[in-house]
Amino acid sequence: MTSLPTVPRGAGRDAITDAAREIFAERGYHGTSVRDIARHAGLSLSALYYWHPSKQHLLAALVEESTQEYFERCDAALREEGDEPADRLRALVRATVEYRVSRRVESAIAASEWRNLSLENRERLDGLRQAATRLWSDLIAEGVARGVFRCAHPEDARRSVIAACNAIAQWYEPGGDITLADLVERYGDIALRIVDHRG
Amino acid sequence: MTSLPTVPRGAGRDAITDAAREIFAERGYHGTSVRDIARHAGLSLSALYYWHPSKQHLLAALVEESTQEYFERCDAALREEGDEPADRLRALVRATVEYRVSRRVESAIAASEWRNLSLENRERLDGLRQAATRLWSDLIAEGVARGVFRCAHPEDARRSVIAACNAIAQWYEPGGDITLADLVERYGDIALRIVDHRG
Amino acid sequence: MTSLPTVPRGAGRDAITDAAREIFAERGYHGTSVRDIARHAGLSLSALYYWHPSKQHLLAALVEESTQEYFERCDAALREEGDEPADRLRALVRATVEYRVSRRVESAIAASEWRNLSLENRERLDGLRQAATRLWSDLIAEGVARGVFRCAHPEDARRSVIAACNAIAQWYEPGGDITLADLVERYGDIALRIVDHRG
Amino acid sequence: MTSLPTVPRGAGRDAITDAAREIFAERGYHGTSVRDIARHAGLSLSALYYWHPSKQHLLAALVEESTQEYFERCDAALREEGDEPADRLRALVRATVEYRVSRRVESAIAASEWRNLSLENRERLDGLRQAATRLWSDLIAEGVARGVFRCAHPEDARRSVIAACNAIAQWYEPGGDITLADLVERYGDIALRIVDHRG
DNA sequence: TATGAATGAGTATTCATTCAT
DNA sequence: GATGAATGAATACTCATTCAT
Numbered sequence: 001m002t003s004l005p006t007v008p009r010g011a012g013r014d015a016i017t018d019a020a021r022e023i024f025a026e027r028g029y030h031g032t033s034v035r036d037i038a039r040h041a042g043l044s045l046s047a048l049y050y051w052h053p054s055k056q057h058l059l060a061a062l063v064e065e066s067t068q069e070y071f072e073r074c075d076a077a078l079r080e081e082g083d084e085p086a087d088r089l090r091a092l093v094r095a096t097v098e099y100r101v102s103r104r105v106e107s108a109i110a111a112s113e114w115r116n117l118s119l120e121n122r123e124r125l126d127g128l129r130q131a132a133t134r135l136w137s138d139l140i141a142e143g144v145a146r147g148v149f150r151c152a153h154p155e156d157a158r159r160s161v162i163a164a165c166n167a168i169a170q171w172y173e174p175g176g177d178i179t180l181a182d183l184v185e186r187y188g189d190i191a192l193r194i195v196d197h198r199g
Numbered sequence: 200m201t202s203l204p205t206v207p208r209g210a211g212r213d214a215i216t217d218a219a220r221e222i223f224a225e226r227g228y229h230g231t232s233v234r235d236i237a238r239h240a241g242l243s244l245s246a247l248y249y250w251h252p253s254k255q256h257l258l259a260a261l262v263e264e265s266t267q268e269y270f271e272r273c274d275a276a277l278r279e280e281g282d283e284p285a286d287r288l289r290a291l292v293r294a295t296v297e298y299r300v301s302r303r304v305e306s307a308i309a310a311s312e313w314r315n316l317s318l319e320n321r322e323r324l325d326g327l328r329q330a331a332t333r334l335w336s337d338l339i340a341e342g343v344a345r346g347v348f349r350c351a352h353p354e355d356a357r358r359s360v361i362a363a364c365n366a367i368a369q370w371y372e373p374g375g376d377i378t379l380a381d382l383v384e385r386y387g388d389i390a391l392r393i394v395d396h397r398g
Numbered sequence: 399m400t401s402l403p404t405v406p407r408g409a410g411r412d413a414i415t416d417a418a419r420e421i422f423a424e425r426g427y428h429g430t431s432v433r434d435i436a437r438h439a440g441l442s443l444s445a446l447y448y449w450h451p452s453k454q455h456l457l458a459a460l461v462e463e464s465t466q467e468y469f470e471r472c473d474a475a476l477r478e479e480g481d482e483p484a485d486r487l488r489a490l491v492r493a494t495v496e497y498r499v500s501r502r503v504e505s506a507i508a509a510s511e512w513r514n515l516s517l518e519n520r521e522r523l524d525g526l527r528q529a530a531t532r533l534w535s536d537l538i539a540e541g542v543a544r545g546v547f548r549c550a551h552p553e554d555a556r557r558s559v560i561a562a563c564n565a566i567a568q569w570y571e572p573g574g575d576i577t578l579a580d581l582v583e584r585y586g587d588i589a590l591r592i593v594d595h596r597g
Numbered sequence: 598m599t600s601l602p603t604v605p606r607g608a609g610r611d612a613i614t615d616a617a618r619e620i621f622a623e624r625g626y627h628g629t630s631v632r633d634i635a636r637h638a639g640l641s642l643s644a645l646y647y648w649h650p651s652k653q654h655l656l657a658a659l660v661e662e663s664t665q666e667y668f669e670r671c672d673a674a675l676r677e678e679g680d681e682p683a684d685r686l687r688a689l690v691r692a693t694v695e696y697r698v699s700r701r702v703e704s705a706i707a708a709s710e711w712r713n714l715s716l717e718n719r720e721r722l723d724g725l726r727q728a729a730t731r732l733w734s735d736l737i738a739e740g741v742a743r744g745v746f747r748c749a750h751p752e753d754a755r756r757s758v759i760a761a762c763n764a765i766a767q768w769y770e771p772g773g774d775i776t777l778a779d780l781v782e783r784y785g786d787i788a789l790r791i792v793d794h795r796g
Numbered sequence: 797t798a799t800g801a802a803t804g805a806g807t808a809t810t811c812a813t814t815c816a817t
Numbered sequence: 818g819a820t821g822a823a824t825g826a827a828t829a830c831t832c833a834t835t836c837a838t
Contacts, residue, residue: 031315034833043798046800047797054834151389152388160366233807234806245811246824425712429627431829441803444832448803558757558784562756584750591790640819642820647818801836803836808831815824816821816823
């Protein structure tokens with residue numbers, strides 16, 4: 001019989017990723033030491049390096065996974081939606097709000113630690129990021145083209161909507177009075193006002 | 200390569216503060232070393248410590264000055280304005296946008312390095328920060344009370360407006376096509392839509 | 399020039415403790431740098447910190463071990479001795495002299511670097527120190543009570559005997575003309591004269 | 598009219614020496630910074646260097662003055678005394694005890710910071726130190742020669758007497774129950790017992 | 797799969813000292 | 818007589834990373 005380790009056999013990789021996620025989010029990339037991460041994961045420093053080649057790699061993996069997931073959520077939400085720009089905008093807001101809330105920690109990392117990615121990693125991930133941005137831009141442009149969105153400056157509208165949704169991660173406390181569905185509705189309303197939607 | 204300026208005798212304090220501002224904004228608090236700051240300022244490490252007791256103190260001084268200035272700009276803008284909530288909201292947006300643009304670097308520090316303030320400094324500066332927030336809250340509440348703002352969730356509206364204005368610092372490039380006055384108008388419009396203003 | 403020993407893997411802890419002992423004794427706590435210690439131990443600075451959390455901890459460990467050993471030597475010496483105060487005083491002198499000579503370096507540290515212990519460490523070790531002092535006090539008091547020691551001021555006698563024994567560490571050179579047994583006898587005689595022993 | 602400085606005109610030199618004395622005694626040479634000294638003296642760092650060429654010089658001056666004074670006190674005490682070895686020993690004890698008590702601070706520096714003198718200073722002052730030692734040695738030798746001191750090991754006796762007297766500085770509190778005259782008598786008695794004086 | 801031991805470069809900060817005025 | 822401003826070298830300690838097992 002083998003002894004029972006704190007971290008189950010083979011779970012080392014995930015334990016480390018999880019710990020990195022938490023601590024990067026809490027203290028930032030440069031404010032976090034790999035020792036902190038290993039300790040938090042209940043593993044040795046050497047185990048960390050067995051599973052992950054470097055601190056930078058750890059960050060990049062988290063940012064990539066998060067960015068990827070965000071894009072996929074947005075993409076899926078739009079695919080499930082009909083043709084109407086207002087509905088599609090609400091769908092994008094829903095995907096974003098749900099992502100910010102349910103992946104609060106990693107979305108915060110992706111947002112604030114982007115600059116700490118190595119040049120190489122930043123370049124590699126930039127396409128994914130821009131793809132997500134383009135979903136918004138195209139949608140708003142379509143709404144404007146159809147005359148249902150009347151905002152004069154679509155790019156400012158896009159940035160404002162995204163900023164408003166992103167800010168949720170900074171104050172929202174799950175389990176409080178406001179449900180996720182409430183948020184989705186409220187920020188859908190705000191988004192439609194920002195793009196100056198007229199039914 | 201930027202040349203290292205020769206700092207005239209007695210000008211050390213400002214040289215260091217300026218350098219700290221730039222590098223903190225660029226790389227973040229923990230990503231910045233005091234050596235970097237001193238080198239950038241064209242002074243020795245010891246000169247830095249002659250003028251500032253610690254790296255943390257340097258950060259706190261920058262954040263404090265910036266937070267203070269923001270509050271004062273908002274306060275002044277409101278004082279010069281009349282009674283009409285819509286006008287007052289535009290005034291607050293103007294103060295915020297002008298601040299984010301003209302003090303882009305330090306406003307970014309105040310926003311993203313807040314968590315790296317020591318507990319003591321954070322507590323000391325928190326009142327100032329909340330005072331600025333209250334200017335927005337009170338104003339929107341007044342507009343709602345008068346029936347000229349119809350947004351159902353004033354706090355979400357407030358957060359959204361502020362987030363939209365703050366985001367400007369991340370993309371705006373002075374000297375480009377968009378003037379500051381353009382920005383003020385655009386984001387004033389957006390703010391009024393967010394609070395659902397009806398003339 | 400002394401050659402720097404190559405430290406076999408795993409022997410780092412002792413190498414560092416030994417080096418610290420030597421250099422602290424030679425130059426004092428504040429006169430010693432951790433770099434000096436590491437270099438003397440033939441290890442990197444990082445290896446020092448791998449084994450010891452701080453310079454202060456290193457000092458405290460040395461002082462503690464030495465103080466502990468001194469107390470135990472005294473206690474054991476008394477336990478092996480009979481009832482006669484004069485014999486017991488000689489036993490205590492023997493223990494002290496042997497300790498000062500065989501642990502010359504660390505006993506010097508314990509004596510002169512006591513004030514450089516952190517408050518916490520000083521308080522923790524103070525009991526041990528006082529316990530050793532009490533062995534002397536009790537013994538002399540007993541001799542006085544029995545009328546075999548006639549000194550009028552037992553505390554001054556105690557301090558004088560201890561001071562005389564301690565001073566040995568400052569001048570005695572092992573391997574010279576005077577053997578340890580000589581010292582024990584001479585200082586036993588002196589001690590008995592100080593307490594004014596009458597057979 | 599000139600303004601009234603904290604430190605009276607021209608008193609800078611002494612203010613610094615006094616401060617150095619206190620802090621060296623309290624924290625040791627390496628535990629003291631010249632900034633501490635200047636601050637304690639109420640003067641600028643530059644003023645310190647105006648009056649004293651270096652930290653080492655400051656230490657050497659204190660040690661020298663103290664060593665000099667000790668020798669002179671001993672020498673004077675002996676000169677005023679008659680021919681009798683016992684009386685002369687008491688005189689030397691008196692001089693030593695009075696010196697340790699009245700110049701407690703500087704005598705502690707001279708004792709414990711000797712090793713921190715530069716080689717040059719140490720060599721220069723060593724003669725003075727040895728001269729004082731020789732007063733004791735000669736006196737005890739004379740007593741032994743005359744047969745009034747019967748100790749078998751005069752050097753050990755000398756060291757013990759001196760150590761006992763020196764230790765007074767570590768525990769004596771002026772203004773307490775024990776007067777200086779008490780001390781002189783008690784330690785004179787102890788000294789005579791150590792050299793095994795027979796009336 | 798994992799670890800304990802080690803490293804070199806870097807961290808913030810303080811040191812004794814000097815310079816220009 | 819004295820100072821404010823500055824420096825280079827040192828301080829204790831931590832960093833991300835690697836090596837031998």
